[in-house]
Amino acid sequence: MDVLANKWTLYVLGLLRQYDRPLRFTELRRGVEGVTQKSLTQALRNLERDGLVSRTIYPTIPPRVEYALTDLGVEVGELTRAIADWSKANAGRVQAARAAYDERRG
Secondary structure, eight states, X not given: OHHHHSHHHHHHHHHHXXXXXXXXXHHHHHHSTTOOXXXXXXXXXXXXXXXXXXXXXEOOSSOEEEEEEOHHHXXXXXXXXXXXXXXXXXXXXXXXXXXXXXXXHO
């Protein structure tokens, strides 16, 4: 659960799911606005460690590295998509609840 709590992790999973093909580090970095190299590297390491992402190194000069969803990553992607769908469908209700709360507290 900890790995999914990281916001960069959700972006990486979303991009890999969206493109449905392996992506290189630079493609992921361009696709995740605002992420630092260090944060993206850490998110990818955690995802690989948890079995959600595979990392393939090709013996070229310079080495080419690609990241792809594993079967487990595809499964969790369906879960995160459901959360995203719920968020979009209920954003208005959440904002209204926040406004009502702030008005009562204000």
